[in-house]
Amino acid sequence: MxxxxxxxxxxxxxxxxxxxxxxxxxxxxxxxxxxxxxxxxxxxxxxxxxxxxxxxxxxxxxxxxxxxNPSGMYAVGVHLDPAVMTFVILDLVGDVVLHSRMATPSGDPADVITSIADQIQVLIADSGVDASKIAGLGVAVPGPIDLDEGSVVEPPLLTRWNRVRIREALTEATGLETLVDKDVTSAAVAETWVGGASGAGSFVFMYMGTGIGCGIVLNDEVVRGTSGNAGEIGHIIVDPDGPPCDCGLRGCVKSSCIPQVLVAEAEAAGVLDGHGNDADGPEVQERYAMLCDKADAGDPKAIAILDKSATLVARAVSVVTNTLDVERVVFGGPFWGRMSRYFLDRVPAQIAANSAAGMIHGIDVVGSGVGEDVGAIGAACLVLEHTLAPRAQRLLLEG
Incomplete structure (x- = not known):
């Protein structure tokens, strides 16, 4: 007690x-x-x-x-996205002491884990932080995940990663107690800890990365679901006449809205040079940035592709907001910075028009108050949350 x-x-x-x-x-x-x-x-x-x-x-x-006391405790966070790996050290108040970023290697998972461990050691050394005050390591990974194993389970855009026990491997490689959670959940945790006003109350965090997912917070509590996999929205249908999805349906978020699909559409429309559909995560991020550059320069075809993607994502968000009756939608993630101007111009009105509770309360649509490193910051916040936040389990007697 x-x-x-x-x-x-x-x-x-x-x-x-x-x-x-x-x-x-x-x-x-x-x-x-x-x-x-x-x-x-x-x-x-x-x-x-x-x-x-x-x-x-x-x-x-x-x-x-x-x-x-900001220097009373620290936490390390890593975000493993198919396109980019982000690393941060947070102090006790949630401020970033140091961060770094690198393209996600496409090699064997064991080699990638070694790269992650090496980068963590470099980050700690460069930060000057007292290593004895580091409470642990948090890792944000694409879902679905197996929380008991600490592994990712057939992540759609990370080939060769099925059932890789990343928690166990990084605990051994770094000597730090390690926690693993979904990237969308970690992003929601980051928003509640350091997002300010946008992280209070009830909201959904729309994670815009190589994939698209949804973190859920209701009455200041992060919702993880039975197995820790709440927020998998990839198979919400947003375009009934859209491209087929591997689930057997057509026009799902996964087959219609993610950056890989938009890049392919841009190539087919001649906006980008043809490149094929076998691009890895870093290449998708690079080519998606090129698509946004074309739109920023006024290319009507590029603008149309981004406008359509905003419309389709808004449909998925409306399904989620109507189901959960939240007060806010927060967008963020590694791809968000490039697409934000198109989404913030179009998504709020569409969500308002489709809101079942629109006559009772509005729904704010905002960008993350945390920034591009929200996944890694959220991963570090997992450690602070686990170590410091009130949890009912603390009241249970051992044995």
């Missing part, structure tokens, strides 16, 4: 914009002043919080404000 109460107090301090006094903590969390005082002393001794001056406007003694 003491450990659970400690995380409750730490969470209250984390969620406050300017810190809280002990008196305010007692009011917010409902614990006795003595319990607050004892736990605050523990947190100060562990260097997880600091006393950050005194405040007081009325009668009585000024109150000492407690805030998180």
């Amino acid at each position: 003491g450990d659970f109460n400690l995380t409750v107090i730490l969470e209250a301090i984390r969620r406050s914009s300017g810190g809280l006094s002990r008196v305010e903590l007692a009011q917010f969390v409902g614990l006795s002043p003595q319990t607050i005082s004892n736990i605050s002393r523990r947190l100060l001794d562990q260097q997880l919080i600091v006393e950050a001056g005194k405040e007081g406007t009325g009668p009585g003694k000024p109150r000492t404000i407690l805030r998180l």
Whole structure:
């Protein structure tokens, strides 16, 4: 119970914009002043919080404000996208200490894992962070995943990766306790931890990467589903007359909206030089950027392709928002920066027009408050969440 109460107090301090006094903590969390005082002393001794001056406007003694200590704990995050691998080190308040990025190798998974481990060691060394204060490593991977195994299960755009136990492999290679979660879920976690206003309440995070997925947050709680695979929207039908999908249907998100499909459409329309359909993740990202460059330069065919993709994605988002009754849609991910102007011009009106609860409340459509590294930041936030956030499991007695 003491450990659970400690995380409750730490969470209250984390969620406050300017810190809280002990008196305010007692009011917010409902614990006795003595319990607050004892736990605050523990947190100060562990260097997880600091006393950050005194405040007081009325009668009585000024109150000492407690805030998180940024250097009290760190976490490493890795995002494995078929196109790009992103690495970050976060401090305790969720600020990025250092980050790096590299194209995802297309070789054997064991070699890729070695590259990831090597880059993590370089990042830690370059950051100057005390390695003993690193709480662990979080890894965001494309779904579906097997949480028990810590593996990815037939990821559509990562060939040769089926059932690779990446959690076990990276724990052994780095010596860090490792957590694995879906990239879309990790992105949603990042938004709740460091996204600011866009990460509060109930929202869906539309992850726009080599694939398209959906992270779900309801009443400030990330929804993972029975097996950790909530948010797989690849087989929502958005164009009944669209191209066939490997599921046997036509016009699914997977077969109509992902960048690989848009690049192929651009090649067929002569917007891009023909290149074939066997491009790997980094090449898809490069050619998708070329498509966006053409649209930015005014090419009508390129603009039409991006406009159509925005319309189709909006249809999928409308299905999700109507099902979950959320207040906000947050877009982000490694491809989002290039497509944002086209989507933000077109998607909000389409979602509003299709909203089942439109007469009751609106749905905001915004870009991520976290930035391009949202997947890796979310992966690091998984570690902070696991280590510091209040969880009911903390109340269970071992055995």
